[in-house]
Every structure is written in structure tokens, then in C-alpha cells.
Amino acid sequence: MSYSVNFDSNEVESYMSDYVIVGSGIAGLNASYLAKSYGEVFLLTKDRLFRSNSSLAQGGIACVISQIDSFQSHIEDTIYAGAGLCDREAVEVLVKEAPSNIKRLIDLGINFDKKDGQLELGREGAHSANRIIHAGDYTGKEIINGLISVLDGVKIFEDTLVLDLLVEDNMVKGILAKNLILNQIFIVWAKVVILATGGAGNLFLNTTNPDTSTGDGISLAARQGAVLKDMEFMQFHPTALHGKDGERFLITEAIRGEGGILRNEKGVRFMPFYHKLNELAPRDVVSRAILSEISKSKIDYVYLDVSNIDKSLFKQRFPSIFEKIEKMGIDIEKDYIPVSPAAHYYMGGIATDLNGETTIKGLYACGECACTGVQGANRLASNSLLEGLVFSTRAISDSKKYLNNKIVPSHFxxxxxxxxxxxxxxxxxxxxxxxxxxxxxxxxxxxxxxxxxxxxxxxxxxxxxxxxxxxxxxxxxxxxxxxxxxxxxxxxxxxxxxxxxxxxxxxxxxxxxxxxxxxxxxxxxxxxxxxxxx
Ligand SMILES: Cc1cc2nc3c(=O)[nH]c(=O)nc-3n(C[C@H](O)[C@H](O)[C@H](O)COP(=O)(O)OP(=O)(O)OC[C@H]3O[C@@H](n4cnc5c(N)ncnc54)[C@H](O)[C@@H]3O)c2cc1C
Known part of the structure; x- marks a missing residue:
């Protein structure tokens, strides 16, 4: 099952490039921006450039900045959340290389919220310090727009689906792709291929992910014999807005952090019966508690009651969520918000080393499609944008070792x-x-x-x-x-x-x-x- 389609490389149009980067989320865009200083870059993405999980990220990105925070604390919070399966070395890289990567984003013109001239640091579940930098509740959009604006020189192919990897003697040689508008298959021969294809939330009926998250990169790499790791671990977010049309818009944990209360069909607050941290218990505990309450009721959701949060504060802190809820005709001062769990983040993926290289030479994976070892059995909130950023930076740095190679097309x-x-x-x-x-x-x-x-x-x-x-x-x-x-x-x-x-x-x-x-x-x-x- 090594290829997904019938083809003959002698019969399709082909190009050559130093880099092929697949996917336009935070990992793919950051990699493209950095790689263009070292060689020619082809960026291929199967939908529009801005369509990705990254664009939807709300809460923010974790980074040790405050004087009263420490690398040690962020490392320990990450490892604790990972339930015994984090690779310590990878976590140390993630945490210690966060500040320089964030500074680079700020230098590119990406705006995070500030208070009194300093970055405003939020707190999320299971973090022991305030270390989440954010841009309202549209942090992902701000980062993605910022990165897209600095891609001059990168050859961008939107609506272009990567179908297969071309690998010979365990060395990547290029990719086979299809332009979905022109209906044309083509090859790009390359020295380095970077998979940044995101997660796989669409494995499940209920997901917060857009329809682009279908596990393509994992499947592409697996079909060529790359090693996969931690494939059993999918994180479910407990509170997605239960839209009648099946849409599962994320209602960030930060709302429960501000005092939001979960109630069952009868209006009874139930989390105190399940965990001492109540609504702020770990995500898997809250998700299972919600399923248990749903199984005892006649509806397939529970309620989030935010009536105790000041409406103007809510509107200012969570503008996208407020707009979404208001459009559904919900008045947060009087009505409860229907929520249910949904597949959210995939911890498993393509096994990589600390530089993002997979077990196939010249093939890198970064962001949610990779398994670098930082997320373990459960991801700590706001560590995933960071993982995409830090490890795509390392991948480009490491991949320079292949740039002196000659591209020699083979027959596939x-x-x-x-x-x-x-x-x-x-x-x-x-x-x-x-x-x-x-x-x-x-x-x-x-x-x-x-x-x-x-x-x-x-x-x-x-x-x-x-x-x-x-x-x-x-x-x-x-x-x-x-x-x-x-x-x-x-x-x-x-x-x-x-x-x-x-x-x-x-x-x-x-x-x-x-x-x-x-x-x-x-x-x-x-x-x-x-x-x-x-
Ligand atoms: C609603 C929501 C809120 C979130 N909030 C946060 C948060 O606050 N903080 C945080 O740290 N994380 C958050 N996350 C998780 C985080 O957004 C993702 O883990 C991260 O953005 C993944 O980035 P990525 O670059 O790996 O992949 P993505 O951003 O998903 O990008 C993948 C790209 O690959 C393309 N692609 C896929 N397959 C192919 C193919 N075969 N050919 C060509 N292109 C392909 C896609 O079209 C897309 O452009 C959130 C996720 C969601 C869904």
C-alpha cells in the first residue's frame, strides 16, 4: 500500500526545488519563512492558505516570560500533564527555545495583547504560572496572518493536495501532488520535504478541527515506512459549542477559568461530584464526566452557565466566542450555552528526533502531525502552537545539511x-x-x-x-x-x-x-x- 494513486513519473510534469513544505499552519508557514533564506521553497497546501487548525487557535501560546515564572516550572507542568510519556529532552527544548521564537514573531510585527507596555500573560488549566501570551481569543489568526505577510519569494500552491511521498533507499526524493483546480498531477523533486499537515480530528464525528485535519501527513509517511509513535492518544476538548448543524466551535477553557459552571439537563452543577478541581479538572476527566451526565439525560449535551461573568468583560476577553454565541440567539446573562466534548488535538504522529527529522532521511515532520515527545499521553494547553513553532525552526536549521546534495530524479x-x-x-x-x-x-x-x-x-x-x-x-x-x-x-x-x-x-x-x-x-x-x- 505504498502509494495512493496510479502514476508514472515519466509521464507527469515535474519541478525541482530545495524545499517542499506541505501545509500552511503555524509549522508550515514558519518553516517556509525561515527556509527561503537558504534555498528555493515550494509551499503546498490543500485548501486556502489561511485554512488550518492554527488559524482557529483561541487561547494562546505558552512561554516563560514573567520574572516569577521559570523554565523548570513550565517543564514540570508539561511532563505532569503528559502522564509519564513525555521525553524530557524534547520538553526542555520546547520550553527553553520558546522565548527566542516568540521574540522573532513579535519582531515580524505579530501583535500580542499588552498591559502597561508588557505582554499580558494569561493562565490556563494545569499551568502553575501566568504564561499564556494571546491576541484576544484569535491568537491563531493573528500569528497566521503575520506569517503569511512575510512569505515573499516562496512559491505558494493553494488547493494543491500532496498525494504521495517519493522515497528511495530510505531517502526522500520529492512528492507527488495534484492541483485540485486544474485537475493536474505533478511532481516536485526536492532535497528536503517538510510535513506540516496538522492533526486528525476528523477521525471522529464531533471535532473542533476544520475539515482539513484528516491525518494526511501521518498516512503519507506511514505508507513509505516511517515510524509512527503514540498513535492511541487523542485529546478530546470537553466544551465545544453543540451546534445543531454538527459544527463544534471551541469554547475555551479560559471561560471556565473565569468562573463558567457546567450544569446537567436538570440545571444541577455536577463537576464537584467528579473531581476536586471542579470545572478546572483535567480535560479527560471533564470530558468523561460530561459523557456520564449525558448518558443519564435525554439530550446529547450539557450546559455551560456563564451568567456570573460580567457581560462586558466576557465580550472584551472572548470576542469571537461572544459573536458566535450571540448569532445563535443565546443571551449569556440569561441562557445556558449547550456544550459537548469533541476531538481536539492529536498527540500521536510521525516519530521525529529533536530536530524534527523522521526515520526517513531528508523527511521532516513538525507541528501536530509529528510526535516529538513533548506532548506525551496528554497535551498541556497552549503547548501545541509552541511545538509547531519551535520544532519547525529546528527542522530548517538541521535540514541545511542536505542543501549541498544534487537533485537526481528517479523513475517512480x-x-x-x-x-x-x-x-x-x-x-x-x-x-x-x-x-x-x-x-x-x-x-x-x-x-x-x-x-x-x-x-x-x-x-x-x-x-x-x-x-x-x-x-x-x-x-x-x-x-x-x-x-x-x-x-x-x-x-x-x-x-x-x-x-x-x-x-x-x-x-x-x-x-x-x-x-x-x-x-x-x-x-x-x-x-x-x-x-x-x-
Ligand atoms: C479550535 C482550536 C483551538 C485551538 N487553540 C489552541 C490554543 O489556544 N493554543 C495552542 O497552542 N493550540 C491550540 N489548538 C491546537 C493548535 O491550533 C494546533 O495543534 C496547531 O495549530 C497545529 O498546527 P500545524 O501547523 O501543525 O497544523 P495546521 O494548523 O492544522 O495546518 C495543517 C495544514 O496542512 C494542510 N494539509 C493537510 N493535509 C495536506 C495534504 N495532503 N496536502 C497539502 N496540504 C495539506 C492543511 O490544509 C493545513 O494548511 C487549537 C486547535 C483548534 C482546532
Missing amino acids: HNNDKIDVEIDIDGLKHELRYLMEKNVGIIRSENSLKTMLNWLKLHENILYINADDRAKNELLSLYIVSKYMTMSALLRKESRGSHFRTDYPEENEMYRKHILIRGDEIYFDGQDYSTKIDR
């Missing part, structure tokens, strides 16, 4: 795919529905095996000539679902975001990463010493 071809008409939308819906039901917030051996049986039954998805966006995304969703389910079945314990009713406790024996290469799945032999108990 494939003809094992079948052109068939199948109900792509129907299959995609079924997969997402079953993933939500069986591999979502609550898992068990039975539910995971049910999912694996469905995947086995629909193995034909792997053999379809996936030459358009819908088919190619279905293929990626299929592959990532399979690896997530296999890993979740192997992890016979509950840890971080992974919860199993048949193994509800954490088990020290399982404090190991699960790795995948092809259809081989195994525990990493390394010993991890990064657990912090509080």
Missing part, C-alpha cells in the same frame, strides 16, 4: 490501484461515527475489536485509486484509524487521554511508547524517567 511508478465508484461520503460518515463510538473518550477491548472488524471488512479502501481529495482523505482516515485502534488495543491500561473501562487504572508496566512501522506494532524498549507525581 505504480499501477496497483483500482478505479471504482464507491460511496465515499457514506463510508467516511460511518468510519467517523464508529470511531466516535468505539475509539473515542471511553474505550474497551470489545469496542476496539468492533472497530478493527469494521476496518477489516472495508479493507478495499486501501486499493482505491485515491486521486481526488475526498478519496485521498478517506484513505488517510482509514490508515490513521487503524493504527489508533491497534495501539489502543495494545495499551491495556488507562493513561492520559486514553481511557479503557476494562483497564481503568494506570499501570507502570505500560509506561512505554507504542511504535508502528508498516503493520509491525511494538513497545519502545527505551526506559522513560519523566514521570512526575503531584
